[in-house]
Amino acid sequence: MSPLLLLILLPLAASLLIMVGANPRRTALGAALLNLVLSVLLFARYDLHAGGWQFVSEWHVLPNLGINLSLGADGLSLTMLLLSTLVTFSALWIAPRIEKREGLYYICLLFISAGVIGAFSTLDVFFLYSFHELALIPTFILIGVWGSGDRQAAAWKATIYLGAASFVLLVGLIALYLSLPSGIRTFDLRQLDQLAAAGTFHPASWIYLLLLVGFGTLVSLFPFHSWAPPAYACAPTPAAMLHSGVLKKFGLYGLIRICLPLFPEAMQQFSLLLVLMLIGNILYIGYVTVAQKRLDWTIGYSSVMHMGYIFLGLASLTVIGVHGAALLMFAHGLSVAAAFALCGEIRRRTGTLDYSELGGIGKVTPVLGLLFGFAAMASVGLPGFANFAGEILVFFGATFSSIYGPAMILAVIVGVWGVVVSAIYMLRAYRSVFWGPIAARWETLTDITPTAKWSVILLLVPLMIAGFYPQFILNMVGTIIPR
């Protein structure tokens, strides 16, 4: 059996077992651990010299339409798969005790995991889309049942935003498909790549706009971002980790896979539009983040803001910029998942995330404070974390591409200023929660449990390895060479 198919089927099989009565937590964790080991093996076994798509297998679904379930992975997909399985395992591990309907909880998380793994390992655009949608219903149930705060409004908003965006995206993908000459119409990424390389295929640029809006909304590109912060703030911790850490990267992955090779002209033509939007992400959302009064909302908005940097890397249309963006996708996924994990740990102890009520809890929870400091610094982009390496590459790429106009220079300046802005809100968050005088009612808080500690460390270690030696990711993502 194809190892990639196994990656997709393991979480689904685990959910099936849970449905018929297996212990939910143990079954889910077992499947996630197997997946993690499997994806590390695949990551290591990938032949860098050969490059290209490896571990390829194919099943015919609608051959007449050029739709086949074909699986395969290159360096970028393996990086994303590693991210997915790391975050999945960590999210399942850190999940608190669920009193009621534990089975449903883990089934929902496993479905999200299977969906993202499927999306990152398929070679067919139709299934790329389909697998991503698999997460829609589980997210809706998870936020609505186990969420906190105004969870119902948040779940509705996210579901309708993502559902509508998906159909815009679907229309864009069908239009792309139909703009191929009949006879060679295909959803196969390999054939699309060949067509792009041959330079004979020039789809209309309005299709690019549909894809940009569709993928962009899924990545919370300004001004289509407003679903994300409430959804993350209200979602139960593992769902927030999976969604912000992994699922959101799907839109970026789609842009890299489909738009970069097929729409080089359209991306240049509309680069000003994209740059203006990403400046909105960095600058506007950056200041919105500073204004937040709760830790979960701060992290939610900061994750929207950081998408701006990844878009900047893509918009630069340079090799170094795109590689930086891919590295940043990996880094941001890990750091935001760690931040949400710790945020959930704090909420479980204190019952609140309001800056005005918290303060000084670092005295009683030193390990939690230390780990949060790591996650916060990673997200700010301190050297030593992969986020720094990614951002530097993105800035280089964007500077190189400033020949396209002054907007890019402006974007770089805004981006660098954005690093300062994120330092402001992250340090402020750190200070408000962990430093200062401690209120009497927090004196009895207990420090982080070993389970939670190790599941966060599991996320932070790869982040630091990639920070000190980014080459191990860059070599992998270097196998895709944007034209």
Added chain:
Amino acid sequence: MNTIFLEFAVVGLGIVLLLAEAFVDRTNKDYLAYLGSAGLFVILLLSFLPIQGPAPGSSDAAFITSDILSVFFTRFLLITTIIVLLMAPGFKPVLARYLPAEREGAGVGEFTILPLFVCAGLMWMVSSIDFIMIFVALELATITLYVLSTYLRQNNASLEAGTKFLILGALSTGFFVYGITWIFGVTGTTNITALPHAISLLPESSILPLLLGIALILVSLSFKIGAFPFQFWVPDVYQGAPTPVSAYLSVASKAAGFVVLLRLLLALETVPVVAHKLYAVITLLAGVTLIFGNLAAIPQTNLKRLLGYSSVAHAGYLLMGVASLGSLMAIPAIGLYFAAYLAMTLLSFVVLMVVAEATGGDEISRFNGLSQRSPLLAGAMLLAMASLAGIPFTAGFVGKFMIFEVALKQGHFGLVAIGCVTVAAGFYYYFKVARAMYWQQPTEETAIPVSMTVRILIAVLGAGILAIGIYPGPILAALR
């Protein structure tokens, strides 16, 4: 084997069962449902034997055809009827409540058997190529449906539903006959396949009265398929009629209406003067039906009404496919959409029937906390709703995918844009049911009992939704 044999077999089965009901001395009438569906299943198998159409030139050939459209929808109707028959045993308690209790089990037998005659009528309808034949078949089906929809004769809602259906149905039949007379008056034929030739011989001045006739028929068909602006009856009748009858109405009679529409359009395609205008009207109908059905579904609190509006909305998507008939893939796409629609609509009606019986009503609030009372029913309903909303790996998604594909191919960008908005609206109102089942707390904790027949129905329909969603190839191939 001859085509009409299948229809006669269904009628014969119905008569035999009616006689059995009269002469067999059993108060439990469940056996009629099982015998009926077993009989229909045999007929379904027979439909896979090589079928001979009527010999060219024979008198049958002027009325009946056995093209792929007719074969596909004959099977479609048989499957729908089998499932609706199997719903009948679960509906017994409601019948007992609303029928005058002369003796135990009174009325259950007829309620189970009558759908067979509707099925025969609709099967003739999808195989007819002559307006007169279509009319006769339509009457057989609708008159039986009038009886079925008023069946709960001590329930005001059912009586109201039946009366509305009768009055509006009779009106639509009137439009149909009036349309036929105009067409016959102008062209001298009632045969659909002979129309293009007859029209080509017409003088310029006769086109307008011909269009009037076609417009009248279009009005009547819009009523059948529940397209705007002839959809008023849909939510009222679905809400009031017995649940298996609502299910049957929403799937089988809609399908038959669409087949007639398709036949008419396919024949007239070769006549540009008529076809252009017809396509323009269909495109307009598709757009307003999509908007109306989806927007009106949003505020609904009663699930049967919601499913009524949702069936209007799905008529909109199907019309989008009909408007794109210029594409070769349009008919397979419509067939696939119908196959998906069958599985997901019937599954939601089956679950609705069980839950309504257990909780005493069919408002969405009755589904509160269903996931805790019966994970099976909640999961089945979630799957049906996901498919109706169009989530990938379900039948509803591939259906929508194919419809959007052919619509884009034919350049219906406006319709596709409307479709994107209405799909988002659909996410809202279908997820409202999911919200009730998973987010809300139940008022009672007791588990809802699920009979073995219902379990099997859920398993078959659920597997159908997933199978079509993952591997739609065979259904598309059946209609190419």
